[in-house]
Amino acid sequence: MASHKSKSKTGGSSKTSSSSTSSATSSNLGWSNMSKTTEATSGSTDHEKKSKKSSSKSEDAGGSLDVLEGGSGPDGAENGLVYLTAKWDPDDFSDGDMMSPPSPACIRRIKNDILAIYSDPPPGLCVMPDPHNITKIHGLLTGPFDTPYEGGFFYFLIRFPHDYPISPPRVRLMTTGNGTVRFNPNLYKSGKVCLSILGTWAGPSWSPAQTLSTVLISIQSLMNEKPYHNEPGYKHERTQGDSKNYNDIIMHETIRVAVCDMIDGTTRTPMPDTLRAVMESSFPDYYRYYVQVCESHMHLDGQPMNDPFGDSRPTFNFRQLLKWLKSIKARLSDNRTDESDSDEDEAKQGEMTKSFEDCDDEEESPLKKGAGEGKNVRATGAEGASSTLDSSDGGEGGGGNTS
């Protein structure tokens, strides 16, 4: 055990030197020409392909760890990123309780956890079970209001160990700009989420009476007004202005990576279409806010982001983000027009379009700040998820039944 420990320490030091450069900069204005119509109607085969791609990619990573550390060793370094403990990673199958089939009790609990979120969705979060594996959950958290994460789309992959709920779920943040962006002292570039109830941080541990909802809400609470202070020992600013500076960085990166790159990047994270649709339908609601953030921060353009924790970051470029946002908006409303033509033909497609139209209407009116806005996002999230599951007439529901 001692050797593991020292090995991981060594890995830790190499991390700083070899940590990735900010290659995924905001310069990327190209987007894939995959239209929204494809997104909305592509169905499960497309999704299957995507999720397979995602899991095989990460499994490779897990495999190399095994080779490095000899079997069950949880420590190891990959791409300069340190995995100290394997138990957090939803794609790590090195331990026994992921190999054995989940017990009926475990599956029952997982289903109940998901249903509890469907029936009473906490604001700004939306979950989707993987169509091929009930122990795997896709989650989308929207950055909470009045925080530097506002309007960002944070996609999480969650996996229940086969002794769930005795052991906590394993969670990975997928929105990391391909492993280049650390969004929070507790949200690592590697996707690791540091949270005591997940066993990845000191503090109150997981209790079996807690649920998926508890986990997601706890993660949401990491994304607070002043994330700088999440770092242990940084209760007070080391240098005056650090906390505000950190917030500026997070705001920039939220729009760059958790909005533009999530919706439009070339390195688009494979994720379920339903969650993608939730993002695209929420985008217009936030558009004015995004623009306002960019416009009020343009004076920072050209300056390097001085991360108070020494992370390497790109240079501020709010002008470019603004361009990117505009092009996304144009593309999304083009798609809307395209779909409007065909929505009389196909009922199912019409359902999707309807919800987009709802959002576009919203966009014309001035954005309501605060709670009302939150409700809107929550509603879209919940309906988006449930409408594909029970194929009910989700689009009509919100605005009062006319029929």
Next chain:
Amino acid sequence: MDQNADASFDPSKNYDEDTLAQQREIEKEIAASQAMVSQLHTFDEIVEEYSQEDAIYRQKIEDLKSRFKNLRKTRGDGNCFYRAFGFAYLEKLLNDGKEYKRFLDIAQKSKDELIGLGFPQFTLEDFHDTFMDVVKMVENPGTVDGLFQAFNDAGLSDYFVVYLRLLVSGHLQQNADSYVYFIDGERSVKEFCSQEVEPMGKESDHIHIVSLTKALQIAICVEYMDREGEKCNSFKFNPFESLADDTDTAPAFTLLYRPGHYDILYPL
């Protein structure tokens, strides 16, 4: 532990993880080598755990030997008190139909009380259902062997432990005023429960035992085997009397406490 640690301090890293990782390794080793509840052991087997030089412990084992016939070990995973308590009590109920009926009633009612305290209904019902399944094994099949298998089946045994933990938490929260002064650190009773009671693997202290015996109205006896004195100190937890030692209520069963661990004792 590692000399290079300070030299290569990485601010993006949480060093508590090393401790956590190490802890998990230990847990894994324990799970592989110890049954959750063991078969009966004799004290001659137990005495071999201690070296010849360890006169105090050897003497105390002789003391136990004069009063108890066997010992049943539990896995040292931090849940030992609950597992020992559950197994020993259900084993006793095999031969006490009247007490079984009383307990069944308390156990049934406890569900709604806990839901009333704010535990999520669907999680609680899940644990309660499994808990009741195990309890009802006293009727059917109604054998020590049946209980033995259930307590060594992680799916049943762990759920049983979870429910006992929730009962302790529930009792503490319902009687927060009586317990708030016995909690270390500046924590509320609720915080204490979520940190020290509800999570699996959190060891039990005096306060946990008092709560569980009170919540279920069961008197038990614990033999403390420590380095003081010549004999084990026996301590009765009696929920029916305020003065625990001055009563003739017979304890339902006796546990052995060795620092950090509980096992079950069987009288001669």
